[in-house]
Amino acid sequence: MEIPFIVNARKDTGLFNSKVGIWLFLASEVTLFGGLFSGYLFLRLYADYPWPERALPVLPGLINTFVLIGSSVTVVFAWAALKMREWRKFQIYMAITLVCAGLFMVLKGIEYNAKFGHQAVRLQGGGPVQDNAIVEGHLHYAKLGEDGLMVEVDEDRKKDDGVFKANRVLVKASEFSFVLTRPTHEAYVQEILRQAGDSKITLVEPYQVIDKSELSAGQMNRDQLVSSENAQVAEKGSELTIELLDDLEDSYLEARSHDRKIRTEFLSASWDWIRNEKGEEQAATYIVEKEVWKERRVEDGEKLKILTLRASSEVTFKVDPPFTLVLETGDLVKKANVDDSSVKLRDDTLVTGKVLKSPMIMGVDALDFRTTAQRAEAEALDPLPVIEGTWLLTHTPDHDSHDDHADSEDADHRNQFKKIWDCHMAWLKAEEERLKEKGRVPSRNDKYRVNWDQILAYGGLGYDADKVYQESKARTLKRAGLFSLDGFAGANHKIHKGEFPHLEIPRAKVGFESTFTPKWNTYYAIYFTITGLHGLHVIGGALVLGYYLFFGRKMYESNPEWLANRVEVGGLFWHFVDLVWIFLFPILYLM
Amino acid sequence: MADSIEGIKKAKKLYLFIGTLLFVFTVVTVMVATVEWLDFGDHGFDWVDATIGLCIAAFKATLVMLIFMHLNHERPMIYFFYVLGLVMAFFCMWLIGWSKSDPIQFGNEIYSDGFYDLSKPATDVHGHGARE
Structure with a gap:
C-alpha cells in the first residue's frame, strides 16, 4: 500500500503528512517539558531549605551544550546533503551527529555516577537550631575486626570479602x-x-x-x-x-x-x-x-x-x-x-x-552551614556564633585523644573542621574588604558554604588562617575553579587522596544521610527527572537517526526525496532535544 | 524552505553562522554566571542573573526554532501547533505563579529570601489552624 503525501505536500495543508505528525508530537512534548519546568519552578519557589545554586560542576554541562549544538548543525547539514543528493556527505554528517549523541550520554553517565557515589549528611542534635550543619564527601571503607568491631580499611581493598562502606x-x-x-x-x-x-x-x-x-x-x-x-x-x-x-x-x-x-x-x-x-x-x-x-x-x-x-x-x-x-x-x-x-x-x-x-566515616569535601544560618535567622539569632557552636566545629575527634601533644601547652585544640572554618572566615574577611570597594557584599553561598576547592586551598597553606587572609588579599590563593579538569565531576578523592579531612560521625549525630540522589532533596529529584527524561529523548532520537544512516541506502536509491523528508522530520525532533537542553543547562548548572 | 541547490547552499552558510552564534552565546551565558565583572545585580546569583540567563537561553532557543527548525517560513498549520504547545506550557507555569498567591495553602510568613518562617505555625486565611 502506498502511503499518501509523504513525498509531496497535501494541497490543503501545504505540508507532507509526516511533518504535520512530528509537529503535533512536538507540541505535546513542549507541554510535557513545560509541566516539568513548572514543577522545577514550584519546588524552587517553595523550597524550605537553601536551594543548591550552582551545585553541579559546570564543565560537563558546558561541553554537553556544545556537543548538542554541534549535532544540531550536523543534522541540518545531513538533510541538506540528501537534498543535494550527496550520499557520502550525508553519511559523514549523520555519523558525527550520532557520535555527538554518544558523547552526550557518556558525559551524562559520568555526571550521574559521581552523584551516586557522593555522600551528604545533615547533622543533628545540640544547639539552638538543632545543628543542621551539612557535610558532603566520600564514604570510606571498613570491615569487622577480630573483636567484632568496625575497623577502617583502605579504599584499595574495597573489593575484598567482608569490606563494606563505612x-x-x-x-x-x-x-x-x-x-x-x-x-x-x-x-x-x-x-x-x-x-x-x-x-x-x-x-x-x-x-x-x-x-x-x-x-x-x-x-x-x-x-x-x-x-x-x-x-x-x-x-x-x-x-x-x-x-x-x-x-x-x-x-x-x-x-x-x-x-x-x-x-x-x-x-x-x-x-x-x-x-x-x-x-x-x-x-x-x-x-x-x-x-x-x-x-x-x-x-x-x-x-x-x-x-x-x-x-x-x-x-x-x-x-x-x-x-x-x-x-x-x-x-x-x-x-x-x-x-x-x-x-x-x-x-x-x-x-x-x-x-x-x-560511625559514618568519610573524607569531607564540603561544609555547608546555610541551613544552620537559615534556622538561626528564623530564631532571630546571629548565625555565626550558632555555626561556631555546632558539633562539627566543636567536637574532639577520637583519634586525637591519643595524640602525644594533646597535653602540651601549645597544643592546638581545634579540630580540623574548626581550622577550615577559621581559614574560611579569613578568606571571607578578605573577600568582604575586596567587594566593599565595589559597593557589594558576599553572597550567602560565599559566607556559609566551604567548597572542595577551598578546603584544598586552605589545606595547601597548612590551615593557617593568617596565610589564607594574606593570599586572599593578594588574590594569589590557589583555587581549582569551575573549569579545572580535576574537579570535572566534582571533588576528586582519587587525585586528592588523603587531602580531604577525615570525619567520624557518631550514629546519634547523623540526622539524615543520602547520596546525591532524589532522596537527598527536591533539587536532585527534579534534576534527575528532567535530565533523565531528556537523556531518554537523546537515545530515542539517536536510534531513529541511526536507522536512517544504516538502513537508508535502499530508500535513497529508490526515492531520495522521501528519505530527505524523513531526515528532516527526525532532525526536527533532534533540534527540539537541543532546545530543551538550551534551557536546562543554565537552569540546572548556573542558577 | 530552500529547495533549489542554490538555496540550500545559501542555507548551509546560514546554518553554520547560527551554529557559531549559539556557541558564542553559550559562552556568554557561562560568563554572565561566573565572571565577576559580568555579574549584574547583587554579588553572586540573584534574580537579575536569572533573568539575563533565561533571556539568553530564550534568544538561543528562538534561533534554533527559526533557522534550524525552519519556523522562519512555515505553513500556518505548523504555527498553530507550535503556539498550542507553547500556550499549554505557559499555562503550567502560570498555575505555579497562581499557587503562590494561594492564601490557604501558603498563608505563613515568607522571608525575603523565599523561605518560610518555620518557627511560626502556618495559618489559614482567617488566621487560625496551625501546621502541626
Whole structure:
C-alpha cells in the first residue's frame, strides 16, 4: 500500500503528512517539558531549605551544550546533503551527529555516577537550631575486626570479602524474633545466615499448634472442624533455615484459617438455635435482652476456646555465640543508637543484642552551614556564633585523644573542621574588604558554604588562617575553579587522596544521610527527572537517526526525496532535544 | 524552505553562522554566571542573573526554532501547533505563579529570601489552624 503525501505536500495543508505528525508530537512534548519546568519552578519557589545554586560542576554541562549544538548543525547539514543528493556527505554528517549523541550520554553517565557515589549528611542534635550543619564527601571503607568491631580499611581493598562502606549499623546479635504474619523475611534471613558464620541460630522453644482436642466438644461435630494434624511443628533447638520459617508460617496461617472457620460455624449454629427457639421475628430482640442467651454464649465461648487452635505469631531464635551483624541503615525501621538493646528490621524482625559503635566515616569535601544560618535567622539569632557552636566545629575527634601533644601547652585544640572554618572566615574577611570597594557584599553561598576547592586551598597553606587572609588579599590563593579538569565531576578523592579531612560521625549525630540522589532533596529529584527524561529523548532520537544512516541506502536509491523528508522530520525532533537542553543547562548548572 | 541547490547552499552558510552564534552565546551565558565583572545585580546569583540567563537561553532557543527548525517560513498549520504547545506550557507555569498567591495553602510568613518562617505555625486565611 502506498502511503499518501509523504513525498509531496497535501494541497490543503501545504505540508507532507509526516511533518504535520512530528509537529503535533512536538507540541505535546513542549507541554510535557513545560509541566516539568513548572514543577522545577514550584519546588524552587517553595523550597524550605537553601536551594543548591550552582551545585553541579559546570564543565560537563558546558561541553554537553556544545556537543548538542554541534549535532544540531550536523543534522541540518545531513538533510541538506540528501537534498543535494550527496550520499557520502550525508553519511559523514549523520555519523558525527550520532557520535555527538554518544558523547552526550557518556558525559551524562559520568555526571550521574559521581552523584551516586557522593555522600551528604545533615547533622543533628545540640544547639539552638538543632545543628543542621551539612557535610558532603566520600564514604570510606571498613570491615569487622577480630573483636567484632568496625575497623577502617583502605579504599584499595574495597573489593575484598567482608569490606563494606563505612555507613552501616553493627549489632552484636544474641536473639532474633521473626514475625510470621509478615511473609517478606527471606532476604533478611539469607543475610543473617550468611553473616552468622560459625554461630548457631536455634529455636528457643518448640513451636506447636495447640489443640485441646481431648476435652469434650459437645454437640458440635468437631471432626469436621478440626484437622487431625495439630502436633508440634518444630522442636526446640531446630536450626534457623528459610524452609523452617516457611513451615512455621504455613502452620500459623493454617491455624488462623481453621479458627476463622470454627468461629463462623459457631455463630451460624447459635443463630439457628435461637431462630428455632424464638422464631425469626423475636430472635434479634432476644439476643440483646435475655439471660438465657448469655448463658448460651458463655457455653459456646468455652467450646470455642477448646476447639480453636492457638499458635504464636512470633518465633524466637537464640544465637550462640553472639555475632556482629552488619546492617544497612535502610534495613532498619528507625534510627539505631549506640548501646540500644535491640533494633527492628523492615519486616518487623527484632534483633536483640547490643548496637555497637557504628560511625559514618568519610573524607569531607564540603561544609555547608546555610541551613544552620537559615534556622538561626528564623530564631532571630546571629548565625555565626550558632555555626561556631555546632558539633562539627566543636567536637574532639577520637583519634586525637591519643595524640602525644594533646597535653602540651601549645597544643592546638581545634579540630580540623574548626581550622577550615577559621581559614574560611579569613578568606571571607578578605573577600568582604575586596567587594566593599565595589559597593557589594558576599553572597550567602560565599559566607556559609566551604567548597572542595577551598578546603584544598586552605589545606595547601597548612590551615593557617593568617596565610589564607594574606593570599586572599593578594588574590594569589590557589583555587581549582569551575573549569579545572580535576574537579570535572566534582571533588576528586582519587587525585586528592588523603587531602580531604577525615570525619567520624557518631550514629546519634547523623540526622539524615543520602547520596546525591532524589532522596537527598527536591533539587536532585527534579534534576534527575528532567535530565533523565531528556537523556531518554537523546537515545530515542539517536536510534531513529541511526536507522536512517544504516538502513537508508535502499530508500535513497529508490526515492531520495522521501528519505530527505524523513531526515528532516527526525532532525526536527533532534533540534527540539537541543532546545530543551538550551534551557536546562543554565537552569540546572548556573542558577 | 530552500529547495533549489542554490538555496540550500545559501542555507548551509546560514546554518553554520547560527551554529557559531549559539556557541558564542553559550559562552556568554557561562560568563554572565561566573565572571565577576559580568555579574549584574547583587554579588553572586540573584534574580537579575536569572533573568539575563533565561533571556539568553530564550534568544538561543528562538534561533534554533527559526533557522534550524525552519519556523522562519512555515505553513500556518505548523504555527498553530507550535503556539498550542507553547500556550499549554505557559499555562503550567502560570498555575505555579497562581499557587503562590494561594492564601490557604501558603498563608505563613515568607522571608525575603523565599523561605518560610518555620518557627511560626502556618495559618489559614482567617488566621487560625496551625501546621502541626
